[in-house]
Amino acid sequence: MLTQLKNLMTDIPKAIEEIKALNASASSDPADLIMYSLDATKVKHKPDVVVFPQSTKEVSDLIKICAKYKLPVTPRGAGTGFAGGSVPIKGGVALVMTKMNRLLNLNKDALYVEVEPGIVNGELGAYLAKENLFYPPDPASLKSSTIGGNVATGAGGPRAVKYGVTGDYVMGLTVVLANGEVLKTGIKTEKGVVGYDLKKLFVGSEGTLGVITEIRLKVVPLPPAVITATAVFEKRDDAVNAVTKILGAGLRPRTLEYIDRTAIECVEKFIKAGLPANADAMLLVETDGRQEDAIKEMQAISEICKNAESFEIASGVKEAEAQWKTRRSISASLQRLRPKKLNEDITVPRNKISKLMERVDELSKRVGLPIICFGHAGDGNIHVNVMHNDNDKESETALKAVDEIFDITIELDGTISGEHGVGLAKMPYIGKELGKTAIDISKALKKTLDPDNILNPGKLFPST
Amino acid sequence: MLTQLKNLMTDIPKAIEEIKALNASASSDPADLIMYSLDATKVKHKPDVVVFPQSTKEVSDLIKICAKYKLPVTPRGAGTGFAGGSVPIKGGVALVMTKMNRLLNLNKDALYVEVEPGIVNGELGAYLAKENLFYPPDPASLKSSTIGGNVATGAGGPRAVKYGVTGDYVMGLTVVLANGEVLKTGIKTEKGVVGYDLKKLFVGSEGTLGVITEIRLKVVPLPPAVITATAVFEKRDDAVNAVTKILGAGLRPRTLEYIDRTAIECVEKFIKAGLPANADAMLLVETDGRQEDAIKEMQAISEICKNAESFEIASGVKEAEAQWKTRRSISASLQRLRPKKLNEDITVPRNKISKLMERVDELSKRVGLPIICFGHAGDGNIHVNVMHNDNDKESETALKAVDEIFDITIELDGTISGEHGVGLAKMPYIGKELGKTAIDISKALKKTLDPDNILNPGKLFPST
Numbered sequence: 001m002l003t004q005l006k007n008l009m010t011d012i013p014k015a016i017e018e019i020k021a022l023n024a025s026a027s028s029d030p031a032d033l034i035m036y037s038l039d040a041t042k043v044k045h046k047p048d049v050v051v052f053p054q055s056t057k058e059v060s061d062l063i064k065i066c067a068k069y070k071l072p073v074t075p076r077g078a079g080t081g082f083a084g085g086s087v088p089i090k091g092g093v094a095l096v097m098t099k100m101n102r103l104l105n106l107n108k109d110a111l112y113v114e115v116e117p118g119i120v121n122g123e124l125g126a127y128l129a130k131e132n133l134f135y136p137p138d139p140a141s142l143k144s145s146t147i148g149g150n151v152a153t154g155a156g157g158p159r160a161v162k163y164g165v166t167g168d169y170v171m172g173l174t175v176v177l178a179n180g181e182v183l184k185t186g187i188k189t190e191k192g193v194v195g196y197d198l199k200k201l202f203v204g205s206e207g208t209l210g211v212i213t214e215i216r217l218k219v220v221p222l223p224p225a226v227i228t229a230t231a232v233f234e235k236r237d238d239a240v241n242a243v244t245k246i247l248g249a250g251l252r253p254r255t256l257e258y259i260d261r262t263a264i265e266c267v268e269k270f271i272k273a274g275l276p277a278n279a280d281a282m283l284l285v286e287t288d289g290r291q292e293d294a295i296k297e298m299q300a301i302s303e304i305c306k307n308a309e310s311f312e313i314a315s316g317v318k319e320a321e322a323q324w325k326t327r328r329s330i331s332a333s334l335q336r337l338r339p340k341k342l343n344e345d346i347t348v349p350r351n352k353i354s355k356l357m358e359r360v361d362e363l364s365k366r367v368g369l370p371i372i373c374f375g376h377a378g379d380g381n382i383h384v385n386v387m388h389n390d391n392d393k394e395s396e397t398a399l400k401a402v403d404e405i406f407d408i409t410i411e412l413d414g415t416i417s418g419e420h421g422v423g424l425a426k427m428p429y430i431g432k433e434l435g436k437t438a439i440d441i442s443k444a445l446k447k448t449l450d451p452d453n454i455l456n457p458g459k460l461f462p463s464t
Numbered sequence: 465m466l467t468q469l470k471n472l473m474t475d476i477p478k479a480i481e482e483i484k485a486l487n488a489s490a491s492s493d494p495a496d497l498i499m500y501s502l503d504a505t506k507v508k509h510k511p512d513v514v515v516f517p518q519s520t521k522e523v524s525d526l527i528k529i530c531a532k533y534k535l536p537v538t539p540r541g542a543g544t545g546f547a548g549g550s551v552p553i554k555g556g557v558a559l560v561m562t563k564m565n566r567l568l569n570l571n572k573d574a575l576y577v578e579v580e581p582g583i584v585n586g587e588l589g590a591y592l593a594k595e596n597l598f599y600p601p602d603p604a605s606l607k608s609s610t611i612g613g614n615v616a617t618g619a620g621g622p623r624a625v626k627y628g629v630t631g632d633y634v635m636g637l638t639v640v641l642a643n644g645e646v647l648k649t650g651i652k653t654e655k656g657v658v659g660y661d662l663k664k665l666f667v668g669s670e671g672t673l674g675v676i677t678e679i680r681l682k683v684v685p686l687p688p689a690v691i692t693a694t695a696v697f698e699k700r701d702d703a704v705n706a707v708t709k710i711l712g713a714g715l716r717p718r719t720l721e722y723i724d725r726t727a728i729e730c731v732e733k734f735i736k737a738g739l740p741a742n743a744d745a746m747l748l749v750e751t752d753g754r755q756e757d758a759i760k761e762m763q764a765i766s767e768i769c770k771n772a773e774s775f776e777i778a779s780g781v782k783e784a785e786a787q788w789k790t791r792r793s794i795s796a797s798l799q800r801l802r803p804k805k806l807n808e809d810i811t812v813p814r815n816k817i818s819k820l821m822e823r824v825d826e827l828s829k830r831v832g833l834p835i836i837c838f839g840h841a842g843d844g845n846i847h848v849n850v851m852h853n854d855n856d857k858e859s860e861t862a863l864k865a866v867d868e869i870f871d872i873t874i875e876l877d878g879t880i881s882g883e884h885g886v887g888l889a890k891m892p893y894i895g896k897e898l899g900k901t902a903i904d905i906s907k908a909l910k911k912t913l914d915p916d917n918i919l920n921p922g923k924l925f926p927s928t
Binding site: 034107108110112128134154156160165167168172181183184188189190193195196197198200201203205209220221224248250289293296347348349350351352379380381413414415416417418419420421422426430433434435438439441442444445446449460 | 576617618631645646653654655657660664665667685688708712714734757760816843845878881884899908
């Protein structure tokens with residue numbers, strides 16, 4: 001088995017010259033190089049050139065040049081990722097897919113939509129809603145993140161608890177491979193078992209196996225009604241137990257978000273939502289479907305939450321938005337607590353959420369840094385935020401705490417990333433979760449599909 | 465790119481001697497060699513030896529010997545497949561997984577179950593039902609087919625329309641690779657995006673990439689109620705349109721089975737179920753969930769089916785079973801029509817089912833053979849049965865008709881196999897569906913994971 005990926009050697013100036021001759025959008029403008037050197041993490045690395053392709057053919061032609069010169073090429077969407085996956089850490093081409101943002105075809109009867117990767121998640125959602133259709137995956141970045149980025153990272157979101165994640169909706173892909181060949185894979189039907197399921201290999205591969213240039217997504221009828229409610233608990237364990245009971249009863253809320261005490265306190269200071277001072281945890285719950293069904297399901301949930309201090313069902317869109325405001329204000333309000341944070345999207349089996357919280361509490365006290373937990377309790381995906389001041393000592397302590405959080409997560413049968421991906425941020429830690437054989441096999445598949453390691457090099461797997 | 469898989473050369477007697485020395489279950493008894501030379505198709509080929517492993521270690525040790533001698537090894541479960549996937553067409557080892565049939569662990573809170581591959585689908589279902597849990601995928605063979613076979617083929621079933629297929633439930637796998645190494649892949653959580661999704665690559669790979677020895681499956685709470693109904697239509701198109709309308713309205717019946725006129729006539733002769741003589745098509749529909757929800761959903765479906773000649777809701781388990789008897793008697797009763805059949809599980813987008821039926825009618829008249837359509841209309845997966853007498857001329861005509869059915873299917877954006885798999889039966893046809901690049905990439909992945917082509921050789925991809 002392969003244990004080390006090839007290093008790159010290339011004549012960069014000549015390659016760039018050829019790229020510019022081919023594609024008029026290619027830019028070495030310093031402003032572009034800076035703009036496309038980063039994502040939502042703090043890691044930066046400038047590309048040598050930025051290209052904005054407009055078709056599969058343009059991507060294919062470009063990749064052929066990159067292959068010839070062994071020039072790294074890092075595809076990216078809106079750059080909202082939390083793992084550094086789209087940072088061109090080895091230079092080369094930043095391949096910005098945002099101009100390939102057309103909706104190609106909507107098949108309302110067969111319930112699928114075909115799009116280019118640069119289309120923004122929320123814009124697709126708005127378009128589909130007008131047609132009474134629904135594409136459920138809703139990463140927090142949905143107002144700016146692209147479907148291509150969502151597919152490349154296997155993005156999740158609050159609705160995953162009922163509707164699943166991005167990969168569950170991918171029916172087909174067009175992918176430009178590392179040699180410039182164009183692969184079409186997938187089906188236009190609900191089922192299909194002809195050959196290996198190649199599309200699933202590209203979902204979540206973070207641009208390391210090919211450049212996605214067209215995407216066929218399953219859509220579902222738009223649920224006519226959504227009911228939103230907030231339950232406030234005096235005891236954290238009651239909130240966590242309610243989550244297990246709700247799902248164990250066969251109820252399928254479309255979101256089941258958890259917010260811990262410290263997050264509630266921060267938000268309260270920030271937006272003064274009138275949350276009770278003695279709240280230890282909150283659940284933000286949504287049901288959907290036909291109006292009467294959604295109401296009845298919410299009633300059943302409220303019965304399970306009977307030991308909550310309060311259970312408030314939003315009376316309309318306005319009240320629902322107010323409830324969501326609390327959830328959405330967490331990230332911004334945490335900054336008042338400490339200026340810096342390390343945000344990890346670990347996931348544990350639902351029945352281990354309480355244990356996780358206990359361990360994180362203990363860690364927080366021991367290292368003397370606030371650690372805030374909130375997120376998608378319905379599927380065990382908890383965003384753990386280690387808050388710290390901007391100095392070397394606290395930064396180092398925070399990093400050590402994250403390392404320990406990953407150990408705790410693995411010990412509790414969890415995964416170190418539920419939806420953000422590995423990129424650069426989690427690369428040093430994947431050995432905690434994946435065995436040697438899994439890593440060897442993954443590297444061997446990478447080498448098969450990208451023998452010269454030009455596609456998003458320096459990501460996912462540590463080189464040694 | 466690789467275009468041809470390696471041929472095998474081996475010292476078979478020496479390899480078998482070594483296998484027998486290692487594993488006491490190894491048998492060259494002629495009865496065993498015949499028993500494990502076939503599946504539910506008519507294709508047969510004897511293995512050189514049959515082995516019944518009892519642990520992952522036993523499989524690993526065996527595969528190491530096979531790797532050393534380049535001896536083919538074909539894993540199999542109950543042999544209920546319709547594609548010849550488990551026929552040891554190149555001889556070597558028939559690796560019978562049915563003795564590895566233990567339920568290893570049920571986690572009722574995190575909602576997953578860990579099993580060995582030899583456990584029978586229906587037995588797992590019965591066990592889970594006692595725990596108020598549910599594993600939805602229900603291939604017609606569920607009383608005998610194994611979960612390992614279901615995973616290896618990516619099996620579907622009537623409930624796929626609501627609950628998805630086998631692959632949607634696979635959370636993790638233990639796989640013995642072609643060199644005997646043991647790969648553990650997957651998660652114990654609802655979500656996870658660390659590294660490539662290797663488990664998905666093995667689902668539906670039909671034993672060509674590794675031998676699955678442990679499986680972690682997601683389970684869901686058992687729906688407390690199931691409502692069954694049969695709608696009989698005088699016009700086929702009304703039945704097909706009802707399917708599109710039901711799903712377009714956001715209703716989620718758990719089965720939506722279609723039965724055509726000829727199938728109804730055959731079944732009527734066979735079991736005298738009292739079906740109306742003027743019926744052109746039937747739908748067998750089930751809803752599930754809490755009793756009142758399932759009833760209400762069925763009422764909504766009956767409203768959509770208002771131009772059906774009859775819509776009969778079963779009043780209890782007994783009546784429901786009577787309705788299912790019609791569906792389940794089709795295969796047996798078709799034999800009265802003609803002694804032989806070619807049964808293909810093509811799938812088209814739901815909105816193309818009517819068009820498919822028209823084209824199949826035309827073909828049936830043109831070639832002079834009855835072609836019966838029934839199956840999972842909810843997901844467009846129609847079982848098309850070309851009936852013929854047992855003579856060379858009709859056999860040849862039937863084969864040509866199948867070829868044309870595949871062409872029609874592809875033309876209608878469909879897939880030539882919705883749930884049976886490729887195996888040997890569909891191997892000559894995969895070029896109709898998959899492009900050259902997809903096949904090249906698939907073969908390259910196969911070569912990476914199984915360089916000497918010892919795992920179920922001679923399957924999936926034609927060698928030239």
